[in-house]
Amino acid sequence: MSSNETILNSFRSGPDEEGAFGHFGGRFVAETLMPLILELEEAYETAKKDEEYAFELNDLAKHYAGRPSPLYFAPRLTEHFANLSTVGGGAKIYFKRDELNHTGSHKINNTLGQILLARRMGKKRIIAETGAGQHGVATATVAARFNMECVVYMGATDIERQAPNVFRMKLLGATVIPVTAGTGTLKDAMNEALRDWVANVDNTFYLIGTAAGPHPYPAMVRDFQSVIGNEVREQIMEAEGRLPDSLVACIGGGSNAIGLFHPFLDDKGVEIYGVEAAGKGVETGEHAASLNGGKPGVLHGNRTYLLQDDEGQITDAYSISAGLDYPGIGPEHSWLKEQGRVNYVAVTDNEALDAFQLCTKLEGIIPALEPAHALAFVEKLAPTLPKDHLLVMNMCGRGDKDVFAVAGYLGVEL
Amino acid sequence: MIETRIDRRFAALKNEGRAAFVSFITAGDPDLQTSLQLMKKLPEAGTDVIELGMPFSDPMADGPAIQLSSQRALNAGHTMAKTLEMVREFRKGDNETPIILMGYYNPIYVYPADKFLADALAAGVDGLIIVDLPPETDTELCLPARDVGINFIRLATPTTDEKRLPAVLKNASGFLYYVSIAGITGTATPDPHVVHKAVAAIKQSTDMPVAVGFGVKTRQQVSDIARGADGVVVGSAIVSMIADSLDGKGAATSETVERPLALVKELSGGVFDILEG
């Protein structure tokens, strides 16, 4: 089934020099920021070619973050899905264990890459936005490691539902600034970080946490996260002697997903699924599924699919998972959707909650609510597949941060 | 491109020997009728050019005052059609005062852009300031606007260095808006000396008028900045007056038109100081 055949017209060559993936992406920022993102692009292009930079990043990835993360065959889930199958199928389920990284998610892959860049650029102050707090923690962590001032913007609503992460960031020496504007979630935190950046252009590096924002962020964050997919290629060859048949990852802004997908985009035989958060159901309007329930627009520096009303006002995203609760998505995903290369699906809060518990009970792995969405989709897909089908799901975060929230949803008092 | 009301107004003021006083209000803040009433009275209070904000849910370049005014307008059910309706109504009684729509790209993009330009022109709009459309994106709206005869007013900022200035000026028309601080609207206070130097440097490269805004709040600041610029923009201070005049439920009161107007009267006096020496 799988093949190493590459497609002539590559899906891996974007973005163009304007930062565009087809008509998505670009650089829609205020003039004040324009020179800064051009400077960043130049610094990144230079760093990419620098062996010392690559060496330092690899060294930190290995000894500080704990890479490579294992590729784990999940036997009991594999069996469970086979039992659910009415056609005698089930698929072999593998998890890419990025939840084992230092700080508990894939976010560290990106923050290490960016902080090394910030240091090369002589910046002393790091700002970041965060939703679940995972990116905030990963940023505060590397800022502590490199002795830089760190300010994290976080929506007031998210601060409430992710209290443990707020405390972690503070322990790490970061200043966490609550954002009450709008709905007090990730998009508002991003607005506020952009406002900070405009006012502190000389000393500040904006460390964006997902593969979105103005060029070069979507491409740069993708490159840092591609370590996930690159490792999977090697590991699955070692384990199975061939490429996987399908890949599944959850999508907030899309960084863990593009990191897994990108190295496989030109492998025709690999089916790819991005899983958005359907919240209470896409049809209810209370969801965070930009590709399944939004339309193209311009926000936060790029053109991409957005949740918005007929007037072009951005509407609030909703998901049980703070990390998926964003009304936009990285522009490369918008392009991949329109190209038809990646299938974008959505699962609800309740489906994710069930998958969260299933994974915990059967594999002894407590997933974050974000990858629990990916698993909920695997639960639908796997029973329809043949038994020899190789499915790799990105377990991009662990659920420690979510246990209080999940207890609340399950009506358990801690 | 063809002459607009903006070109005519700046030329006339140059003859008078003074800078333009530019007032910003958000369309539909706190409601359509009050906002329109206020807009109609801005010229007689001393406004030479009107900047009308198109409310947006995510105004990334704006400070709290304008964020809140945007939110008030949207909560009152404001739409792009209503913004254009305000311009049309205004034009019934004033065919001279230039009107510039200011805001963010997304509401225009989904309108969509070509229809927006046609409707804006028909309503009597003269210029656009779109914060998140830098020169790199000129094919989106800047060039199509120029083609229909609407000025695309470009922002230059303290981070716009000599290397970048030509790109910023290239397709700009009407006037150049110099953002006096690296920051968001209504926050830091600009230093007139620094601003004058920056404006003088820009004027080496262009014959276009240069107006200055962001952070101007007092008559003294207007007076100081007007001595070294072709226009002074006041926004957050006016919009804050609207906020202060509202009742406990956020609705307009009898003060909501009068208080911002009184402020415009006071501040706009600053552009005449230069005539008195």
Ligand SMILES: Cc1ncc(COP(=O)(O)O)c(C=O)c1O
């Ligand atoms: C564990 C985890 N997974 C996924 C996400 C979503 O981000 P992205 O789509 O960029 O991977 C987050 C964001 O906070 C997260 O913490």
